[in-house]
Amino acid sequence: MAHLxxxxxxxxxxNFSAVRDFNLEVERGxxxxxxxxxxxxxxxxxxxxxxxxxxxxxxxxxxxxxxTHKAPSQRNVGxxxxxxxxxxxxxxxxxxxxxxxxxxxxxxxxxxxVDEMLALIHLEAKGNSYPYQLSGGQQQRxxxxxxxxxxxxxxxxxxxxSALDAKIRVSLRAEIRAIQRELxxxxxxxxxxxxxxxxxxxxxxxxREGEVDQIGTPFEIYNFPKTRxxxxxxxxxxxxxxxxxxxxxxxxxxNGSLLKIADGVNGKRKGDKxxxxxxxxxxxxxxxxxxxNILEGRVENITFLGAVVRIQLKIAGATFNMDTxxxxxxxxxxxxxxxxxxxxxxxxxxxxx
Amino acid sequence: MNISVRLRKFPFWSWLWxxxxxxxxxxxxxxTLEFSLGMQRDVLSLKAYQKAFADPKFWQTFGYSVFxxxxxxxxxxxxxxxxxxWIRLRLPEAxxxxxxxxxxxxxxxxxxxxxxxxxxxxxxxxxxxxNIYLGQPxxxxxFGTNILIIGGYMVLGLPYMYRSVDxxxxxxxxxxxxxxAQSLGANWFVVIARVILPNIRTALLSGSLLTxxxxxxxxxxxxxxxxxxxxxxxxxxxxxxxYEPAALTFTTFLMTWAAMGIIQLVTGGQGQTAGAH
Numbered sequence: 208m209a210h211l212x213x214x215x216x217x218x219x220x221x222n223f224s225a226v227r228d229f230n231l232e233v234e235r236g237x238x239x240x241x242x243x244x245x246x247x248x249x250x251x252x253x254x255x256x257x258x259x260x261x262x263x264x265x266x267x268x269x270x271x272x273x274x275t276h277k278a279p280s281q282r283n284v285g286x287x288x289x290x291x292x293x294x295x296x297x298x299x300x301x302x303x304x305x306x307x308x309x310x311x312x313x314x315x316x317x318x319x320x321v322d323e324m325l326a327l328i329h330l331e332a333k334g335n336s337y338p339y340q341l342s343g344g345q346q347q348r349x350x351x352x353x354x355x356x357x358x359x360x361x362x363x364x365x366x367x368x369s370a371l372d373a374k375i376r377v378s379l380r381a382e383i384r385a386i387q388r389e390l391x392x393x394x395x396x397x398x399x400x401x402x403x404x405x406x407x408x409x410x411x412x413x414x415r416e417g418e419v420d421q422i423g424t425p426f427e428i429y430n431f432p433k434t435r436x437x438x439x440x441x442x443x444x445x446x447x448x449x450x451x452x453x454x455x456x457x458x459x460x461x462n463g464s465l466l467k468i469a470d471g472v473n474g475k476r477k478g479d480k481x482x483x484x485x486x487x488x489x490x491x492x493x494x495x496x497x498x499x500n501i502l503e504g505r506v507e508n509i510t511f512l513g514a515v516v517r518i519q520l521k522i523a524g525a526t527f528n529m530d531t532x533x534x535x536x537x538x539x540x541x542x543x544x545x546x547x548x549x550x551x552x553x554x555x556x557x558x559x560x
Numbered sequence: 561m562n563i564s565v566r567l568r569k570f571p572f573w574s575w576l577w578x579x580x581x582x583x584x585x586x587x588x589x590x591x592t593l594e595f596s597l598g599m600q601r602d603v604l605s606l607k608a609y610q611k612a613f614a615d616p617k618f619w620q621t622f623g624y625s626v627f628x629x630x631x632x633x634x635x636x637x638x639x640x641x642x643x644x645x646w647i648r649l650r651l652p653e654a655x656x657x658x659x660x661x662x663x664x665x666x667x668x669x670x671x672x673x674x675x676x677x678x679x680x681x682x683x684x685x686x687x688x689x690x691n692i693y694l695g696q697p698x699x700x701x702x703f704g705t706n707i708l709i710i711g712g713y714m715v716l717g718l719p720y721m722y723r724s725v726d727x728x729x730x731x732x733x734x735x736x737x738x739x740x741a742q743s744l745g746a747n748w749f750v751v752i753a754r755v756i757l758p759n760i761r762t763a764l765l766s767g768s769l770l771t772x773x774x775x776x777x778x779x780x781x782x783x784x785x786x787x788x789x790x791x792x793x794x795x796x797x798x799x800x801x802x803y804e805p806a807a808l809t810f811t812t813f814l815m816t817w818a819a820m821g822i823i824q825l826v827t828g829g830q831g832q833t834a835g836a837h
Contacts, residue, residue, distance in 0.1 A: 259739055279742040290733055292740035296758040306744030350740075357744060 208271060210235040210393050211256070211361055216265035218251050225251045227417045229265070233361075236391040238384065240404040243414035244440070249397045252414075253363050256395060258282050269360050285354030289366040291346040293338040299349050300325070300334035306357035324352035327386060344375040351383065355390065362387065362394040368403065380407050401441045405429060413437045430486075435558040438484045445487060446558070447525040451479045457552065459483060462523035467499045469552035482558045487517065489554035490529040493547035494538075500555065502527070502548045506540050520548060589813060596806035608803035609811070617793060618808070622776075625790035628706070629775035632713040633768045636721045639714070641764075644725045645756060648734050662722040665715055670780040673715060677708050678784065705785055712781045717771035724770070728763025729756075769819050776812065 209232035216229040226248040233239050241249035254260040256267055258279035267275045274282050293302050303324050307317045325331045328348040338346055347367055354362060364383070368376040384407050387394045398404050404411050405425040413420045413428060413436075421428060421437045432438035435446065449459040449466060454477055457468040466483065475481055493501060504520035504527065516537065518529045529548055531537065540546045599607040612618055647655050665673075681698040698704030734756065741751045757764070782789035798805040 257739070257743055259742075279739070280745045280747055282743075283745075284743060286740065286743040288736050288740060290736055292733065292736040294737065294740070294755055294759070295732065296755075296761075305741070305746075309745040309750060353740075353744070363743075 209233060210237070210270060211395070212266075212268045212271075213252070213256070214266045214268070216252065216255060216262045216267065218248070218255060218260060219263045225417055226255070226262075229419060231412060231419075231422065233393055233395070235393055238387055238394045238396065238407065238409045240396040240398055240408040240411045241414060242398060242401060242404040242411050242441070243420075244399060246416075247414040248417040249399075249412075249414050250365055253365055253395060253397050256361065257284055257286050257363050283357065283360050285357060285359030285362045287347070287350050287354050287362070287364045287367045289369050291338070291343075291350045291370075293346055293350055293353070295338055298335050298337055299330065299341070302338070302349055303353045303356050305353065310357070320356055324356050327355070327389075328352045328382075342375075343371050344379055347371065347379060348382070351386065355386070355392070360393070362392050364394065364396045366397055366399070368398075369400075376403070383407070405441070411441075413440065415440075432484070432556065433559065435482055435484070438556065438558055443487050443528060443530075445485045445490075445525070445527040447483055447523070447527075449481055449483045451475045451477055451481060453477070459555075462525070464502055464523045465500075466502075466555055467552040468555045468557060470557065473557055475557075484556045484558050485527070485550055485554050487528040487530040488515075490527065490548045490550050491531060492529075493549045496549070498549040498554075499552040500550050502550070503545060504548060506542050506544050506546055509539060509542060520546070522548070589810070592806050592813075593810050596803055596810050599803040608807035612797075612804040612807045612811075615804075617788075621788050621790045621793040624788060625776045625782075628710060628713060628789065629772045631706075631710050632717060632775050633721075633771050635710055636714050636717055636767070636771060637764060640718075640721050640725050640767075641757065641760075642752065644722060644729055645734065645752065648726075648729050649738060658722070659726075662718045665718055670712075670716060670778070671784075673712055674781045674784040677712055677781075681708055699785070705787060709781055709785050709787055709789075712785075713771070713775045713778065716778065716781070717767075717774050720770035720774070721767035724763045724767030725760060728760030731763075732756075732759045765822075769816070772819065773816055 211231075211233040213229055213231045216226060217224070218226040229248075229252055231239070241252060243249050251260060255262050258274070258277060258281075262275060265275070266273055269282075269284075293299075294305065297305065300321050304317045304321045307320055312320075321334070322331075325334055328351065330345060330348060330352075333341060333345065333349075338349070341349065347370075350367070351364075367383070368379055371379065380403055396404070396407060405428070408425055410422060410424055411428045412422050415436050421433045423431070428437060428441055432441060432444075438444045439446070447461055449461040451472050452458040452460045452465070454472045454475060457471050459466045459468060459472075459481065461483065468483070472479075472481065490502075491498075502520075502522045504522035506518060507521050507526065508519040510517045510519070511533065514533055515530050516533050516539065518531065518539070520527045520529055527548070596608050597604040597606065599605060599611075643658070647658055678699060681704070682700075684697050685694040686692055687694065696704070698708050737755050737759070738751050741755045746755070777791050777794070778789070779791040779795050783792045783795075794805055794808055797808070
C-alpha cells in the first residue's frame with residue numbers, strides 16, 4: 208500500500224486548468240520531486256496535498272485515509288516554504304515548538320523535542336535568537352526543523368532553496384536529504400532546478416502545462432527521457448529529425464547520415480519521420496574509439512566549461528553539442544575543421560512529442 | 561579633514577527644513593505652555609494646572625472620554641483586523657472598495673454623521689415594514705448612546721486604524737505566515753491571535769494612538785449626542801476661561817507624547833522582526 212496516493216487530481220481556476228489528471232503513488236520514506244517550469248502546476252499540486260487548495264476532482268489519501276477535503280490544520284503534513292515563513296515575533300525555539308504547543312503537548316516534551324530538532328539542524332546555540340538574527344540558510348534549517356517537530360506523515364518542501372545563494376543551496380540540499388533519510392520521512396519536493404531534482408530525489412515527476420510528462424528515477428529521467436520536453440528540460444540535448452529506413456534493424460536516416468537505434472523504432476514504419484535525441488556527453492571523437500554510429504560534421508565552436516569542453520558540430524544540417532572531459536592530452540580540432548564523432552546505438556533516443 | 565570638505569559634507573538643506581519644521585510645530589506649543597503658566601501676573605506658575613485639575617468635571621469628562629476611546633479602539637481592532645486580514649488573504653479584489661469606504665470620514669463631516677445617527681436611532685426599534693416594536697430608541701438611554709457614540713468614533717477613526725493595520729500587514733507575508741501556522745495545526749483564531757496580531761503590534765499601537773487622540777478631543781458627536789465628554793468640556797471651558805484650557809491642551813499633548821513613548825518602549829527592538837524573510 209502506498210503511503211501517499213494522488214488519484215486523478217485536477218485543479219481548475221475558472222477556465223484555466225492548472226493540474227489535469229495527476230496520478231502518483233509515493234512509498235513511505237520516499238523522496239519525490241516535482242520538476243517543471245513556472246506555471247506547470249507543481250506548486251498547485253503540492254498545495255493540494257497541504258490542503259491550501261482543494262482539488263476540482265480526484266482524491267488525495269495518506270495511508271489510505273482520504274484527506275482531500277480535510278483542513279490544512281487537520282492533515283499532519285509539514286511544510287517548508289520558499290520564503291522560510293518563520294514567525295518573526297518568536298524565537299527559534301518558539302518557532303520550532305509552535306506546532307507542538309498547538310497540539311497541547313506537555314511543556315517538558317515540547318522542550319525535549321525542540322532540543323532534538325535544534326541538534327538535528329546543528330543550531331543548538333541559536334534557540335533564543337530571533338529569525339532576523341539568522342542567515343537565510345539558518346532560517347531555512349529552522350523552518351525545516353519546525354515542520355519536522357510535529358512528526359508529520361509527509362513533509363512538503365516548496366522550492367525551499369530558491370532564495371539562497373548557490374553554495375548554501377548545494378550544502379543545504381545535501382543536509383535536507385540526509386535528514387530525510389535519517390528520519391525516514393516521506394517527502395515531496397517542488398523545484399524548477401533540474402540539477403537539484405536529479406541530485407536529491409528517489410523519483411522525479413516531470414510536469415508540463417498541468418500534466419505529468421514522465422515519472423522516473425533521476426537515472427531514468429536523464430538517460431531515458433520519454434518526451435522531447437523531458438529531454439530538453441533535464442540536461443542539454445541534441446535533437447534532430449530522422450526518417451525510418453529499416454524498422455527491423457532500427458536504422459534511421461538523418462539527412463543523409465545513417466543512425467542505428469538500439470531500442471527499436473517503437474512501431475514506426477519505413478518512411479515515418481521521428482524525432483531523435485543524443486546527449487552531448489554520449490558523443491565522442493572517432494579517434495577515441497569507434498562505436499555503432501559515425502557522424503561527420505564541421506566544428507562551429509569550442510567552449511571551455513572547466514572540467515568539460517563543449518564542441519559544437521554541424522552534422523547533417525543540425526547543430527550538435529559534444530561534451531568531452533578536459534584533460535591535458537586532449538587534442539582538439541580547429542573551428543572550421545571537419546571531424547568525425549561517434550556514439551553507441553543506445554545513446555540514440557527516440558522522443559514522442 | 562579641512563573645513564571646505566566638512567562644509568561640503570554638511571547636509572545644509574536637510575537641516576534647514578528640519579529646523580523650519582520643528583519651529584512650525586514647537587513654537588505654537590511653546591506659546592500655549594507659556595500662556596498656561598502665566599495665570600499669575602509677572603510670575604510663571606502652575607496655578608492654571610492646579611485649577612484645571614481641581615475641577616471634578618475635568619476628571620469626570622476625561623475619564624469618560626478615555627473609556628470611550630478604549631472601547632472604540634477595542635471595537636475597531638475586533639472589526640478592522642479580521643477585515644483587513646481577510647481582504648489581504650482572500651479578497652484582494654475588494655481592497656479598493658474598502659479603502660474608498662475607509663476614506664469617507666474625510667469627506668463626510670462629523671456633523672452629517674451625528675445627524676444621521678440621531679435621525680435613525682432616535683426612533684424606537686422596529687422590524688422593517690411592520691409595526692412590531694422591539695425596544696426603546698438608542699438615544700433615550702445611556703448604554704444606547706454609548707453604543708452610538710462608540711460606533712460614530714469608530715467611523716471617525718476608520719481611516720487611521722484601517723490604514724495602520726493594512727500597512728502593518730503589508731510588512732509581513734500574511735499569506736505565507738498563515739499557511740505555515742495552519743500546516744502546524746493552528747486554527748483561524750490561533751493564526752490571528754498568535755501569529756498575525758503580534759506581528760502587526762506596532763501598526764495596531766499607532767492606529768490606537770491616533771484613534772485615542774481623535775476620541776479624547778472630539779466635540780461634535782459628543783455635543784450633539786449630549787454626553788459629558790472631554791471635548792465639549794474643553795470647548796465650554798474655553799468660552800469663559802483663558803488659562804485653564806491652555807493648561808489642559810498642553811496636558812493632552814504631554815499625554816500623547818507619553819503614549820508615543822509607550823509605543824517605543826513596547827515595540828523596542830521589534831522593528832526588524834517584521835517581514836518573513
